Amino acid sequence: MSALSLENITKIYDPAPASLLDRLRGRPARPGFQALNNVNLTVEHGEFFGLLGPNGAGKTTLISILAGLGRATSGSAKVCGYDVVSQFRESRRALGVVPQELVYDPFFTVRQTLRLQSGYFGLRKNDDWIDEILFNLGLSDKADANMRALSGGMKRRVLVAQALVHRPPVIILDEPTAGVDVDLRRTLWEFISRLNKQGHTILLTTHYLEEAEELCGRIAMLKQGHIVALDTTQALLSRVGGTDLEDVFVRIMQNDNPLEILA
Amino acid sequence: MSTPHSRLPLSAGGSGFPTLLYKELLRFWKVGFQTIAAPVLTALLYLLVFAHVLEGRVNVYDNLPYTAFLIPGLMMMSMLQNAFANPSSSLVQSRITGNLVFILLPPFSQQQIFWAYLTAGVIRGLSVGVCIWLISLFFVSLVPHNPVWVLVFAALSCGIMASLGIIAGLWAEKFDQMAAFQNFLIMPATFLSGVFYSIHSLPPFWQQVSHWNPIFYTIDGFRYGFFSVSDVSPWHSLAVVAGVFVVLCMATLRLLAIGYKLRS
Numbered sequence: 001m002s003a004l005s006l007e008n009i010t011k012i013y014d015p016a017p018a019s020l021l022d023r024l025r026g027r028p029a030r031p032g033f034q035a036l037n038n039v040n041l042t043v044e045h046g047e048f049f050g051l052l053g054p055n056g057a058g059k060t061t062l063i064s065i066l067a068g069l070g071r072a073t074s075g076s077a078k079v080c081g082y083d084v085v086s087q088f089r090e091s092r093r094a095l096g097v098v099p100q101e102l103v104y105d106p107f108f109t110v111r112q113t114l115r116l117q118s119g120y121f122g123l124r125k126n127d128d129w130i131d132e133i134l135f136n137l138g139l140s141d142k143a144d145a146n147m148r149a150l151s152g153g154m155k156r157r158v159l160v161a162q163a164l165v166h167r168p169p170v171i172i173l174d175e176p177t178a179g180v181d182v183d184l185r186r187t188l189w190e191f192i193s194r195l196n197k198q199g200h201t202i203l204l205t206t207h208y209l210e211e212a213e214e215l216c217g218r219i220a221m222l223k224q225g226h227i228v229a230l231d232t233t234q235a236l237l238s239r240v241g242g243t244d245l246e247d248v249f250v251r252i253m254q255n256d257n258p259l260e261i262l263a
Numbered sequence: 264m265s266t267p268h269s270r271l272p273l274s275a276g277g278s279g280f281p282t283l284l285y286k287e288l289l290r291f292w293k294v295g296f297q298t299i300a301a302p303v304l305t306a307l308l309y310l311l312v313f314a315h316v317l318e319g320r321v322n323v324y325d326n327l328p329y330t331a332f333l334i335p336g337l338m339m340m341s342m343l344q345n346a347f348a349n350p351s352s353s354l355v356q357s358r359i360t361g362n363l364v365f366i367l368l369p370p371f372s373q374q375q376i377f378w379a380y381l382t383a384g385v386i387r388g389l390s391v392g393v394c395i396w397l398i399s400l401f402f403v404s405l406v407p408h409n410p411v412w413v414l415v416f417a418a419l420s421c422g423i424m425a426s427l428g429i430i431a432g433l434w435a436e437k438f439d440q441m442a443a444f445q446n447f448l449i450m451p452a453t454f455l456s457g458v459f460y461s462i463h464s465l466p467p468f469w470q471q472v473s474h475w476n477p478i479f480y481t482i483d484g485f486r487y488g489f490f491s492v493s494d495v496s497p498w499h500s501l502a503v504v505a506g507v508f509v510v511l512c513m514a515t516l517r518l519l520a521i522g523y524k525l526r527s
Contacts, residue, residue: 013527064527067368068367068526069364069368069526069527070526070527071522071526071527080273089370089372090370092368093273093370094273095368097368099361099364101361103361103362103364104360105357105360105362106360107289107290107293107294108289112289116282116286116365117369118282119279119281119282119283119285119286120279120283120365120366120369120371121279121369121370122277122278122279124277124281124282162365168273169272
Protein backbone atom coordinates (compact mmCIF):
# COMPACT_ATOMS: atom_id res chain seq x y z
CA MET A 1 0.00 0.00 0.00
CA SER A 2 1.51 3.29 -1.14
CA ALA A 3 1.21 6.65 0.57
CA LEU A 4 -0.20 8.18 -2.61
CA SER A 5 -1.33 6.52 -5.79
CA LEU A 6 -2.89 7.88 -8.94
CA GLU A 7 -4.12 5.51 -11.62
CA ASN A 8 -5.01 6.78 -15.09
CA ILE A 9 -6.12 10.14 -13.73
CA THR A 10 -7.61 12.44 -16.32
CA LYS A 11 -9.16 15.77 -15.51
CA ILE A 12 -11.13 17.83 -17.99
CA TYR A 13 -12.68 20.96 -16.53
CA ASP A 14 -16.27 21.58 -17.54
CA PRO A 15 -16.60 23.86 -20.55
CA ALA A 16 -17.58 27.43 -19.85
CA PRO A 17 -21.31 27.76 -20.56
CA ALA A 18 -22.10 29.56 -23.76
CA SER A 19 -23.43 33.08 -23.31
CA LEU A 20 -27.11 33.73 -24.04
CA LEU A 21 -26.11 35.58 -27.21
CA ASP A 22 -23.97 32.65 -28.40
CA ARG A 23 -26.79 30.21 -27.65
CA LEU A 24 -29.23 32.32 -29.66
CA ARG A 25 -26.70 32.32 -32.52
CA GLY A 26 -26.41 28.54 -32.22
CA ARG A 27 -22.74 28.63 -31.25
CA PRO A 28 -21.68 25.74 -28.99
CA ALA A 29 -20.05 26.14 -25.58
CA ARG A 30 -16.27 26.28 -25.54
CA PRO A 31 -14.64 22.87 -25.05
CA GLY A 32 -13.43 21.94 -21.55
CA PHE A 33 -9.81 22.39 -20.56
CA GLN A 34 -7.83 19.18 -20.08
CA ALA A 35 -5.62 19.71 -17.03
CA LEU A 36 -4.40 16.12 -16.55
CA ASN A 37 -4.03 13.39 -19.13
CA ASN A 38 -3.88 9.77 -17.98
CA VAL A 39 -1.52 10.40 -15.06
CA ASN A 40 -0.08 7.39 -13.22
CA LEU A 41 2.01 8.05 -10.12
CA THR A 42 2.89 6.27 -6.90
CA VAL A 43 4.59 7.78 -3.86
CA GLU A 44 5.79 5.35 -1.22
CA HIS A 45 5.60 5.83 2.54
CA GLY A 46 8.40 7.96 3.95
CA GLU A 47 9.37 9.53 0.63
CA PHE A 48 10.19 13.21 0.14
CA PHE A 49 8.74 13.59 -3.33
CA GLY A 50 8.92 16.58 -5.64
CA LEU A 51 6.23 17.43 -8.17
CA LEU A 52 7.58 20.02 -10.59
CA GLY A 53 6.21 21.76 -13.61
CA PRO A 54 5.60 25.19 -15.10
CA ASN A 55 2.51 27.20 -14.25
CA GLY A 56 -0.61 25.52 -15.65
CA ALA A 57 1.05 22.09 -15.90
CA GLY A 58 -1.58 20.50 -13.66
CA LYS A 59 0.22 20.31 -10.30
CA THR A 60 -2.50 22.04 -8.26
CA THR A 61 -5.22 20.10 -10.08
CA LEU A 62 -3.48 16.85 -9.15
CA ILE A 63 -3.20 17.96 -5.53
CA SER A 64 -6.86 19.05 -5.52
CA ILE A 65 -7.91 15.59 -6.65
CA LEU A 66 -5.88 13.94 -3.89
CA ALA A 67 -7.32 16.33 -1.30
CA GLY A 68 -10.92 15.95 -2.50
CA LEU A 69 -11.13 19.59 -3.55
CA GLY A 70 -11.57 18.52 -7.14
CA ARG A 71 -12.87 15.42 -8.83
CA ALA A 72 -11.11 13.45 -11.53
CA THR A 73 -12.95 13.00 -14.80
CA SER A 74 -11.66 9.41 -14.85
CA GLY A 75 -9.19 7.23 -12.98
CA SER A 76 -8.72 6.63 -9.29
CA ALA A 77 -6.69 8.34 -6.57
CA LYS A 78 -5.79 6.91 -3.17
CA VAL A 79 -4.16 8.24 -0.02
CA CYS A 80 -2.65 5.52 2.20
CA GLY A 81 -4.75 3.03 0.24
CA TYR A 82 -8.01 4.91 0.82
CA ASP A 83 -9.96 5.98 -2.23
CA VAL A 84 -10.41 9.77 -2.17
CA VAL A 85 -14.06 9.50 -3.24
CA SER A 86 -15.53 6.32 -1.73
CA GLN A 87 -13.36 6.44 1.44
CA PHE A 88 -13.04 10.20 1.72
CA ARG A 89 -13.16 10.24 5.53
CA GLU A 90 -10.07 8.04 5.90
CA SER A 91 -8.21 9.58 2.95
CA ARG A 92 -8.70 13.15 4.22
CA ARG A 93 -7.71 12.13 7.74
CA ALA A 94 -4.48 10.73 6.28
CA LEU A 95 -3.66 13.93 4.40
CA GLY A 96 -2.50 17.40 5.42
CA VAL A 97 -2.47 20.04 2.70
CA VAL A 98 -0.74 23.41 2.75
CA PRO A 99 -2.60 25.37 0.07
CA GLN A 100 -0.82 27.65 -2.35
CA GLU A 101 -2.94 30.74 -1.61
CA LEU A 102 -2.37 32.70 1.57
CA VAL A 103 -5.84 32.18 3.05
CA TYR A 104 -7.04 32.66 6.62
CA ASP A 105 -10.15 33.34 8.67
CA PRO A 106 -9.96 36.92 9.98
CA PHE A 107 -12.35 36.22 12.86
CA PHE A 108 -9.93 34.12 14.89
CA THR A 109 -6.55 34.11 16.64
CA VAL A 110 -3.78 31.70 15.69
CA ARG A 111 -4.59 29.34 18.57
CA GLN A 112 -8.33 29.44 17.84
CA THR A 113 -7.62 28.72 14.18
CA LEU A 114 -5.57 25.65 15.09
CA ARG A 115 -8.04 24.42 17.71
CA LEU A 116 -10.88 24.73 15.19
CA GLN A 117 -8.92 22.92 12.50
CA SER A 118 -8.06 20.20 14.99
CA GLY A 119 -11.72 19.94 16.03
CA TYR A 120 -12.79 19.57 12.39
CA PHE A 121 -10.87 16.29 12.47
CA GLY A 122 -12.58 15.36 15.72
CA LEU A 123 -9.49 16.06 17.87
CA ARG A 124 -10.74 18.30 20.66
CA LYS A 125 -8.00 17.84 23.28
CA ASN A 126 -4.99 18.50 21.13
CA ASP A 127 -3.34 21.47 22.84
CA ASP A 128 -0.04 19.69 23.56
CA TRP A 129 0.47 18.97 19.88
CA ILE A 130 -0.72 22.45 18.90
CA ASP A 131 1.85 23.98 21.29
CA GLU A 132 4.56 21.77 19.80
CA ILE A 133 3.70 22.82 16.25
CA LEU A 134 3.58 26.49 17.28
CA PHE A 135 7.02 26.16 18.88
CA ASN A 136 8.56 24.36 15.93
CA LEU A 137 7.23 26.90 13.46
CA GLY A 138 8.30 29.89 15.56
CA LEU A 139 4.71 30.90 16.27
CA SER A 140 4.59 30.53 20.07
CA ASP A 141 4.63 34.28 20.70
CA LYS A 142 1.89 34.82 18.09
CA ALA A 143 -0.52 32.23 19.48
CA ASP A 144 -3.00 34.80 20.76
CA ALA A 145 -2.61 37.26 17.89
CA ASN A 146 -5.48 37.71 15.47
CA MET A 147 -4.76 36.26 12.03
CA ARG A 148 -5.27 39.71 10.48
CA ALA A 149 -2.34 41.07 12.52
CA LEU A 150 0.21 38.60 11.13
CA SER A 151 2.70 39.26 8.37
CA GLY A 152 2.51 37.20 5.17
CA GLY A 153 5.30 34.91 6.32
CA MET A 154 3.61 34.29 9.66
CA LYS A 155 0.31 33.53 7.93
CA ARG A 156 2.18 31.01 5.77
CA ARG A 157 3.50 29.34 8.93
CA VAL A 158 -0.05 29.09 10.29
CA LEU A 159 -1.13 27.39 7.05
CA VAL A 160 1.61 24.81 7.59
CA ALA A 161 0.51 24.38 11.21
CA GLN A 162 -3.11 23.86 10.13
CA ALA A 163 -2.04 21.11 7.75
CA LEU A 164 -0.16 19.32 10.55
CA VAL A 165 -2.68 19.73 13.35
CA HIS A 166 -4.26 16.28 12.90
CA ARG A 167 -0.87 14.53 12.56
CA PRO A 168 -1.41 13.32 9.00
CA PRO A 169 0.95 10.61 7.74
CA VAL A 170 1.04 12.32 4.33
CA ILE A 171 1.71 16.04 3.91
CA ILE A 172 1.30 17.97 0.66
CA LEU A 173 2.96 21.36 0.37
CA ASP A 174 1.81 23.36 -2.63
CA GLU A 175 4.47 26.02 -3.19
CA PRO A 176 4.85 26.69 0.55
CA THR A 177 7.80 29.06 0.23
CA ALA A 178 6.41 31.31 -2.50
CA GLY A 179 7.18 34.87 -1.48
CA VAL A 180 8.52 34.14 1.99
CA ASP A 181 11.79 35.16 3.59
CA VAL A 182 14.95 33.10 4.06
CA ASP A 183 14.35 32.63 7.77
CA LEU A 184 10.96 31.00 7.26
CA ARG A 185 12.28 28.82 4.48
CA ARG A 186 15.05 27.51 6.72
CA THR A 187 12.73 26.98 9.71
CA LEU A 188 10.11 25.35 7.55
CA TRP A 189 12.46 22.95 5.78
CA GLU A 190 14.15 21.95 9.03
CA PHE A 191 10.77 21.11 10.52
CA ILE A 192 9.44 19.34 7.43
CA SER A 193 12.68 17.35 7.04
CA ARG A 194 12.39 16.27 10.67
CA LEU A 195 8.79 15.14 10.07
CA ASN A 196 9.96 13.24 6.99
CA LYS A 197 12.67 11.48 9.02
CA GLN A 198 10.00 10.51 11.53
CA GLY A 199 8.07 8.71 8.80
CA HIS A 200 5.79 11.37 7.29
CA THR A 201 5.51 11.25 3.53
CA ILE A 202 6.02 14.63 1.89
CA LEU A 203 4.82 15.75 -1.52
CA LEU A 204 6.26 19.11 -2.47
CA THR A 205 5.53 21.40 -5.38
CA THR A 206 7.81 24.38 -5.79
CA HIS A 207 9.30 26.67 -8.38
CA TYR A 208 12.49 26.94 -6.29
CA LEU A 209 14.31 24.05 -7.92
CA GLU A 210 17.34 24.25 -5.65
CA GLU A 211 14.99 23.39 -2.75
CA ALA A 212 13.61 20.41 -4.64
CA GLU A 213 17.13 19.24 -5.55
CA GLU A 214 18.27 19.44 -1.95
CA LEU A 215 15.20 17.90 -0.31
CA CYS A 216 13.47 15.49 -2.69
CA GLY A 217 14.54 11.89 -3.14
CA ARG A 218 12.35 11.45 -6.21
CA ILE A 219 10.90 13.91 -8.64
CA ALA A 220 8.09 13.90 -11.20
CA MET A 221 7.83 16.60 -13.84
CA LEU A 222 4.48 17.56 -15.28
CA LYS A 223 4.03 19.28 -18.62
CA GLN A 224 0.61 20.11 -20.04
CA GLY A 225 -1.06 17.46 -17.91
CA HIS A 226 1.41 14.67 -18.74
CA ILE A 227 4.15 13.24 -16.54
CA VAL A 228 7.22 13.71 -18.74
CA ALA A 229 9.89 12.67 -16.22
CA LEU A 230 9.82 10.48 -13.13
CA ASP A 231 12.95 9.30 -11.37
CA THR A 232 15.25 9.85 -8.43
CA THR A 233 16.80 13.29 -8.35
CA GLN A 234 20.30 11.89 -8.90
CA ALA A 235 19.16 9.72 -11.80
CA LEU A 236 17.48 12.68 -13.50
CA LEU A 237 20.67 14.73 -13.15
CA SER A 238 22.83 11.99 -14.60
CA ARG A 239 20.40 10.98 -17.39
CA VAL A 240 19.82 14.49 -18.67
CA GLY A 241 23.33 15.65 -17.91
CA GLY A 242 22.56 19.15 -16.70
CA THR A 243 24.58 21.12 -14.18
CA ASP A 244 21.75 21.20 -11.68
CA LEU A 245 18.03 20.44 -11.40
CA GLU A 246 17.10 23.81 -12.87
CA ASP A 247 19.13 23.00 -15.96
CA VAL A 248 17.48 19.56 -16.18
CA PHE A 249 14.04 21.11 -15.76
CA VAL A 250 14.60 23.69 -18.50
CA ARG A 251 15.92 21.06 -20.93
CA ILE A 252 12.99 18.75 -20.34
CA MET A 253 10.37 21.47 -20.55
CA GLN A 254 11.84 23.02 -23.71
CA ASN A 255 12.05 19.72 -25.54
CA ASP A 256 8.99 18.74 -27.57
CA ASN A 257 9.74 15.08 -26.91
CA PRO A 258 11.23 14.89 -23.38
CA LEU A 259 11.53 11.10 -23.58
CA GLU A 260 14.34 11.56 -26.11
CA ILE A 261 16.62 13.35 -23.68
CA LEU A 262 15.67 11.00 -20.85
CA ALA A 263 16.50 7.91 -22.89
CA MET B 264 7.06 14.45 18.51
CA SER B 265 5.66 11.23 17.12
CA THR B 266 7.60 8.02 17.27
CA PRO B 267 9.24 7.18 13.95
CA HIS B 268 7.21 4.83 11.77
CA SER B 269 7.47 3.89 8.16
CA ARG B 270 3.66 3.93 8.08
CA LEU B 271 2.23 6.36 10.55
CA PRO B 272 -1.21 5.52 11.93
CA LEU B 273 -4.19 7.78 11.32
CA SER B 274 -5.21 9.89 14.30
CA ALA B 275 -8.38 8.49 15.86
CA GLY B 276 -10.65 11.50 15.73
CA GLY B 277 -14.37 11.71 16.39
CA SER B 278 -16.90 13.84 14.54
CA GLY B 279 -15.94 17.32 13.46
CA PHE B 280 -19.57 18.46 13.51
CA PRO B 281 -19.55 20.02 17.04
CA THR B 282 -16.50 22.13 16.16
CA LEU B 283 -17.96 23.32 12.86
CA LEU B 284 -21.18 24.28 14.67
CA TYR B 285 -19.16 25.98 17.44
CA LYS B 286 -17.14 27.91 14.84
CA GLU B 287 -20.30 29.14 13.10
CA LEU B 288 -21.78 30.21 16.46
CA LEU B 289 -18.52 31.89 17.51
CA ARG B 290 -18.40 33.70 14.19
CA PHE B 291 -21.65 35.58 14.77
CA TRP B 292 -21.17 35.90 18.53
CA LYS B 293 -17.83 37.70 18.03
CA VAL B 294 -19.64 40.42 16.07
CA GLY B 295 -22.77 40.42 18.24
CA PHE B 296 -23.38 44.13 17.80
CA GLN B 297 -23.80 43.59 14.09
CA THR B 298 -25.54 40.20 14.19
CA ILE B 299 -27.82 40.49 17.23
CA ALA B 300 -27.97 44.05 18.58
CA ALA B 301 -28.40 45.78 15.20
CA PRO B 302 -31.45 43.75 14.04
CA VAL B 303 -33.01 44.09 17.49
CA LEU B 304 -32.60 47.86 17.33
CA THR B 305 -34.07 47.95 13.80
CA ALA B 306 -37.11 45.97 14.97
CA LEU B 307 -37.45 48.28 17.95
CA LEU B 308 -37.49 51.33 15.65
CA TYR B 309 -40.19 49.72 13.49
CA LEU B 310 -42.15 49.04 16.65
CA LEU B 311 -41.84 52.59 17.94
CA VAL B 312 -42.79 54.20 14.63
CA PHE B 313 -45.59 51.89 13.53
CA ALA B 314 -47.09 51.46 16.99
CA HIS B 315 -47.09 55.23 17.53
CA VAL B 316 -48.66 56.00 14.15
CA LEU B 317 -51.15 53.15 13.83
CA GLU B 318 -52.15 52.23 17.40
CA GLY B 319 -55.90 52.88 17.77
CA ARG B 320 -56.34 53.52 14.01
CA VAL B 321 -55.98 49.96 12.75
CA ASN B 322 -58.13 47.16 14.08
CA VAL B 323 -56.72 43.83 12.92
CA TYR B 324 -58.29 41.22 15.15
CA ASP B 325 -61.11 41.94 17.64
CA ASN B 326 -59.88 43.41 20.92
CA LEU B 327 -56.23 43.01 19.93
CA PRO B 328 -54.16 46.21 20.11
CA TYR B 329 -52.15 46.89 16.95
CA THR B 330 -48.85 46.99 18.89
CA ALA B 331 -49.46 43.48 20.21
CA PHE B 332 -50.38 42.30 16.69
CA LEU B 333 -47.23 43.85 15.26
CA ILE B 334 -44.69 42.34 17.67
CA PRO B 335 -44.85 38.67 16.54
CA GLY B 336 -44.64 39.85 12.92
CA LEU B 337 -41.54 41.92 13.64
CA MET B 338 -40.02 39.05 15.61
CA MET B 339 -40.57 36.61 12.78
CA MET B 340 -39.35 39.02 10.10
CA SER B 341 -36.11 39.64 12.00
CA MET B 342 -35.65 35.95 12.77
CA LEU B 343 -36.10 35.04 9.10
CA GLN B 344 -33.68 37.67 7.84
CA ASN B 345 -30.99 36.75 10.37
CA ALA B 346 -31.38 33.00 9.93
CA PHE B 347 -30.78 33.64 6.22
CA ALA B 348 -27.90 36.05 6.77
CA ASN B 349 -25.84 33.73 8.97
CA PRO B 350 -24.99 30.87 6.60
CA SER B 351 -25.14 33.00 3.47
CA SER B 352 -22.65 35.59 4.70
CA SER B 353 -20.40 32.95 6.24
CA LEU B 354 -20.22 30.93 3.03
CA VAL B 355 -19.81 33.85 0.66
CA GLN B 356 -17.11 35.43 2.85
CA SER B 357 -15.29 32.11 3.12
CA ARG B 358 -15.47 31.64 -0.63
CA ILE B 359 -14.21 35.15 -1.43
CA THR B 360 -11.39 35.09 1.15
CA GLY B 361 -10.53 31.51 0.19
CA ASN B 362 -10.74 30.04 3.68
CA LEU B 363 -13.59 27.73 2.64
CA VAL B 364 -10.78 25.28 1.89
CA PHE B 365 -10.46 24.66 5.65
CA ILE B 366 -14.00 23.24 5.65
CA LEU B 367 -13.46 21.24 2.47
CA LEU B 368 -10.20 19.52 3.48
CA PRO B 369 -11.45 17.80 6.69
CA PRO B 370 -13.56 14.62 6.48
CA PHE B 371 -16.98 16.31 6.70
CA SER B 372 -19.98 14.68 5.07
CA GLN B 373 -22.51 16.91 3.32
CA GLN B 374 -24.97 16.21 6.16
CA GLN B 375 -22.50 17.48 8.78
CA ILE B 376 -21.81 20.68 6.83
CA PHE B 377 -25.52 21.19 6.21
CA TRP B 378 -26.66 20.69 9.80
CA ALA B 379 -23.84 22.80 11.26
CA TYR B 380 -24.62 25.81 9.06
CA LEU B 381 -28.37 25.31 9.41
CA THR B 382 -28.29 24.97 13.21
CA ALA B 383 -26.11 28.06 13.62
CA GLY B 384 -28.50 30.04 11.40
CA VAL B 385 -31.51 28.84 13.42
CA ILE B 386 -29.82 29.72 16.72
CA ARG B 387 -28.96 33.23 15.48
CA GLY B 388 -32.52 33.72 14.26
CA LEU B 389 -34.00 32.51 17.55
CA SER B 390 -31.56 34.66 19.56
CA VAL B 391 -32.69 37.77 17.69
CA GLY B 392 -36.36 36.77 18.16
CA VAL B 393 -35.98 36.22 21.91
CA CYS B 394 -34.20 39.57 22.35
CA ILE B 395 -36.96 41.41 20.46
CA TRP B 396 -39.61 39.67 22.55
CA LEU B 397 -37.86 40.57 25.81
CA ILE B 398 -37.58 44.24 24.80
CA SER B 399 -41.17 44.30 23.59
CA LEU B 400 -42.31 43.39 27.10
CA PHE B 401 -41.60 47.02 28.00
CA PHE B 402 -44.39 47.99 25.58
CA VAL B 403 -46.94 45.18 25.77
CA SER B 404 -47.23 42.20 28.12
CA LEU B 405 -47.15 39.66 25.33
CA VAL B 406 -47.31 36.07 26.61
CA PRO B 407 -47.86 33.27 24.06
CA HIS B 408 -51.17 31.39 24.40
CA ASN B 409 -49.62 28.32 22.78
CA PRO B 410 -45.84 28.29 23.33
CA VAL B 411 -45.43 25.01 21.45
CA TRP B 412 -46.82 26.54 18.25
CA VAL B 413 -44.55 29.53 18.75
CA LEU B 414 -41.47 27.34 19.12
CA VAL B 415 -42.35 25.01 16.25
CA PHE B 416 -43.03 27.84 13.80
CA ALA B 417 -39.96 29.78 14.96
CA ALA B 418 -37.62 26.79 14.54
CA LEU B 419 -39.07 25.60 11.21
CA SER B 420 -39.18 29.09 9.74
CA CYS B 421 -35.59 29.83 10.73
CA GLY B 422 -34.71 26.42 9.29
CA ILE B 423 -36.28 27.38 5.95
CA MET B 424 -34.33 30.61 5.76
CA ALA B 425 -31.06 29.08 6.98
CA SER B 426 -31.40 26.42 4.29
CA LEU B 427 -32.11 29.12 1.71
CA GLY B 428 -29.08 30.99 3.09
CA ILE B 429 -26.86 27.97 2.44
CA ILE B 430 -28.16 27.75 -1.13
CA ALA B 431 -27.53 31.47 -1.66
CA GLY B 432 -24.07 31.16 -0.08
CA LEU B 433 -23.19 28.31 -2.43
CA TRP B 434 -24.54 30.13 -5.47
CA ALA B 435 -23.22 33.65 -4.91
CA GLU B 436 -19.66 34.26 -6.05
CA LYS B 437 -19.54 37.91 -5.02
CA PHE B 438 -21.17 40.16 -2.46
CA ASP B 439 -23.18 41.86 -5.20
CA GLN B 440 -25.00 38.63 -6.04
CA MET B 441 -25.70 38.02 -2.37
CA ALA B 442 -27.08 41.54 -1.97
CA ALA B 443 -29.36 40.95 -4.97
CA PHE B 444 -30.65 37.70 -3.44
CA GLN B 445 -31.23 39.41 -0.11
CA ASN B 446 -32.78 42.66 -1.36
CA PHE B 447 -34.82 41.43 -4.31
CA LEU B 448 -36.06 38.12 -2.92
CA ILE B 449 -35.78 37.78 0.85
CA MET B 450 -36.64 41.35 1.83
CA PRO B 451 -39.83 41.70 -0.31
CA ALA B 452 -40.98 38.18 0.61
CA THR B 453 -40.72 38.96 4.32
CA PHE B 454 -42.14 42.49 4.11
CA LEU B 455 -45.12 41.46 1.98
CA SER B 456 -46.23 38.54 4.09
CA GLY B 457 -48.38 40.07 6.81
CA VAL B 458 -45.78 41.47 9.20
CA PHE B 459 -47.58 44.81 9.44
CA TYR B 460 -51.14 43.80 8.48
CA SER B 461 -53.62 40.96 8.28
CA ILE B 462 -54.05 39.76 4.71
CA HIS B 463 -57.82 40.07 5.25
CA SER B 464 -57.30 43.81 4.95
CA LEU B 465 -55.95 43.34 1.40
CA PRO B 466 -58.01 43.32 -1.82
CA PRO B 467 -58.99 39.75 -2.92
CA PHE B 468 -56.30 39.61 -5.63
CA TRP B 469 -53.46 40.40 -3.22
CA GLN B 470 -54.92 37.99 -0.68
CA GLN B 471 -54.56 35.26 -3.30
CA VAL B 472 -51.01 36.38 -4.08
CA SER B 473 -50.14 36.25 -0.37
CA HIS B 474 -51.30 32.64 -0.20
CA TRP B 475 -48.53 31.75 -2.66
CA ASN B 476 -45.88 33.27 -0.41
CA PRO B 477 -44.64 30.62 2.04
CA ILE B 478 -43.32 33.33 4.37
CA PHE B 479 -46.93 34.39 4.99
CA TYR B 480 -47.59 30.99 6.64
CA THR B 481 -44.54 31.30 8.90
CA ILE B 482 -45.80 34.62 10.28
CA ASP B 483 -49.47 33.61 10.45
CA GLY B 484 -48.70 30.35 12.27
CA PHE B 485 -46.29 32.11 14.62
CA ARG B 486 -48.90 34.73 15.41
CA TYR B 487 -51.44 31.97 16.12
CA GLY B 488 -49.10 30.74 18.86
CA PHE B 489 -49.36 34.14 20.55
CA PHE B 490 -53.05 34.95 20.13
CA SER B 491 -54.84 31.73 19.09
CA VAL B 492 -56.12 33.78 16.13
CA SER B 493 -54.83 33.63 12.56
CA ASP B 494 -55.76 34.34 8.96
CA VAL B 495 -55.63 30.64 7.99
CA SER B 496 -55.75 27.40 10.00
CA PRO B 497 -52.48 26.83 11.93
CA TRP B 498 -52.46 23.23 10.69
CA HIS B 499 -52.59 24.49 7.12
CA SER B 500 -49.68 26.86 7.90
CA LEU B 501 -47.74 24.06 9.60
CA ALA B 502 -48.17 21.78 6.58
CA VAL B 503 -46.89 24.47 4.20
CA VAL B 504 -43.98 25.49 6.44
CA ALA B 505 -42.91 21.90 7.17
CA GLY B 506 -43.27 20.97 3.48
CA VAL B 507 -41.15 23.92 2.31
CA PHE B 508 -38.56 23.12 4.99
CA VAL B 509 -38.24 19.49 3.87
CA VAL B 510 -38.01 20.42 0.17
CA LEU B 511 -35.34 23.06 0.83
CA CYS B 512 -33.36 20.69 3.07
CA MET B 513 -33.37 18.04 0.33
CA ALA B 514 -32.36 20.57 -2.33
CA THR B 515 -29.53 21.95 -0.17
CA LEU B 516 -28.22 18.49 0.71
CA ARG B 517 -28.26 17.59 -2.97
CA LEU B 518 -26.23 20.70 -3.87
CA LEU B 519 -23.70 19.86 -1.15
CA ALA B 520 -23.54 16.23 -2.26
CA ILE B 521 -22.63 17.15 -5.83
CA GLY B 522 -20.18 19.77 -4.53
CA TYR B 523 -22.02 22.60 -6.32
CA LYS B 524 -19.47 25.43 -6.72
CA LEU B 525 -17.42 23.80 -3.95
CA ARG B 526 -15.49 20.94 -5.49
CA SER B 527 -14.51 21.49 -9.15
